[in-house]
Amino acid sequence: xxxxxxxxxxxxxxxxxxxxxxxRDLSGEIDDVxxxxxxxxxxxxLNGLDPTTLSVVEGTPRxxxxxxxxxxxxxxxxxxxDHAAEAGLPLPDEPLVFMKAASAICGPYDAVEIPxxxxxxxxxxxxxxxxxxxxxxxxxxxxxxxVAGYCVVNDVSERDFQLxxxxxxxxxxxxxxxxxxxxxxxxxxxxxxxxxxxxxxxxNGHRYQDGNTxxxxxxxxxxxxxxxxxxxxxxxxVIATGTPPGVGMGLNPPVYLKPGDVMELGVEGLGVQRxxxxxx
Ligand code: ZN
Numbered sequence: 099x100x101x102x103x104x105x106x107x108x109x110x111x112x113x114x115x116x117x118x119x120x121x122r123d124l125s126g127e128i129d130d131v132x133x134x135x136x137x138x139x140x141x142x143x144l145n146g147l148d149p150t151t152l153s154v155v156e157g158t159p160r161x162x163x164x165x166x167x168x169x170x171x172x173x174x175x176x177x178x179x180d181h182a183a184e185a186g187l188p189l190p191d192e193p194l195v196f197m198k199a200a201s202a203i204c205g206p207y208d209a210v211e212i213p214x215x216x217x218x219x220x221x222x223x224x225x226x227x228x229x230x231x232x233x234x235x236x237x238x239x240x241x242x243x244x245v246a247g248y249c250v251v252n253d254v255s256e257r258d259f260q261l262x263x264x265x266x267x268x269x270x271x272x273x274x275x276x277x278x279x280x281x282x283x284x285x286x287x288x289x290x291x292x293x294x295x296x297x298x299x300x301x302n303g304h305r306y307q308d309g310n311t312x313x314x315x316x317x318x319x320x321x322x323x324x325x326x327x328x329x330x331x332x333x334x335x336v337i338a339t340g341t342p343p344g345v346g347m348g349l350n351p352p353v354y355l356k357p358g359d360v361m362e363l364g365v366e367g368l369g370v371q372r373x374x375x376x377x378x
Contacts, residue, residue: 099145100282100369101131101247103162104155107205110162113155114144115282121159122152131283132166136230136246136333141285162205164249164280165228170335171198171277172325173224173253175267177315177340184348193316193324198253198338199272206280206371210254211378212357213273218257219355219375222341223299223363225292225311226251227318228283233331241322244331247285248292250365251338252278252299252373257347257354273378279336281369289367293317297342299363301355307363309342 103110104121112124112131127144128135175194176182182189204210212219230246253271260270289295293314299307316324321339325331346353355361355375364370 099141099285099288101285102164102280102282103131103166104159105162106160107162110166114149114152116149121155122149123155124152126152130166131164132334134333136228138230141230141246145285160205161207161281163203164283165334165336168200168203168334168336169332170329171200171203171338172335173198173271173338174316174321174340178309178313178342179315180313180343181341181345181348184343184345189315193321195325196267196271198277199268202272202274202277204275204278206250206278206369208275208278208373209376210275210278210361210373211273212355212375213256213259213378216256216258217354218347218352220255220257220346221299221301221307221355221361221363222253222255222345223297223307223365224251224253224338224341225295225297225365226279227322227337227339229331229335229337230333232333233322233326236323236326238319238323241319242286244322245286245318246333247283248289248368249279249283250281250363250368250371251336252361252363252371253338253341254278278371278373281371284368295366295368297365299344299361301353302360306346306349306353307342307344309344311339313342314339
């Protein structure tokens with residue numbers, strides 16, 4: 099099942115993309131693709147509906163982040179060996195965790211802002227994991243039962259703010275629009291093996307990132323179990339699992355984003371995002 103949210107920013111409605119590719123309204127079934135609506139019980143109920151009984155959404159509304167009311171936006175850094183190498187940083191012994199501000203979240207086709215004074219704005223295609231139920235001290239064996247589904251995340255990053263300024267990476271990861279999520283939340287039952295998905299990112303049509311989640315350093319179950327030792331994961335929390343090589347910082351010479359550039363990124367089975375860069 100492909101769930102999504104459509105409508106103006108902050109006023110998105112829940113929707114479902116049926117197997118014909120038609121957008122249908124889920125407002126009569128759930129308030130939002132968020133929180134308790136991500137429980138396996140509710141997802142099973144939605145999965146049992148006949149989509150043709152849901153009204154068709156007319157026109158071409160804006161598509162929002164595929165998850166609403168995200169409490170935590172958690173990222174795993176340096177989780178592909180070849181990306182760690184291009185960043186010139188050692189592969190971590192345990193998952194490297196950092197937070198991205200939830201206010202950075204935007205829709206998959208929204209314009210992405212280059213912050214004022216920024217000179218090193220960069221892209222990162224990632225497999226996103228959306229939590230479906232409360233997760234505290236979960237074992238690796240049970241971790242995937244806590245997943246509602248998967249989505250594409252662009253972990254947009256300002257490298258100078260991230261690495262040259264004091265403190266943690268948060269400052270370089272949290273500008274408004276630095277977190278496009280979607281277009282769809284694809285429920286867990288539809289993704290046979292989340293650790294074997296191609297993912298890519300192209301800038302102005304040139305493909306810089308081309309990877310597969312099979313080269314993740316820490317797998318999804320390990321990441322969820324690990325995080326749950328430190329914090330309770332809640333329904334609607336989003337985890338970005340790391341980016342494969344090919345980010346702008348790792349190129350020689352480096353390539354950074356400028357106003358007018360277009361990012362296109364996708365993960366196999368999870369759809370494609372497209373954003374144009376604008377000045378903040
Ligand atoms: Zn990242």
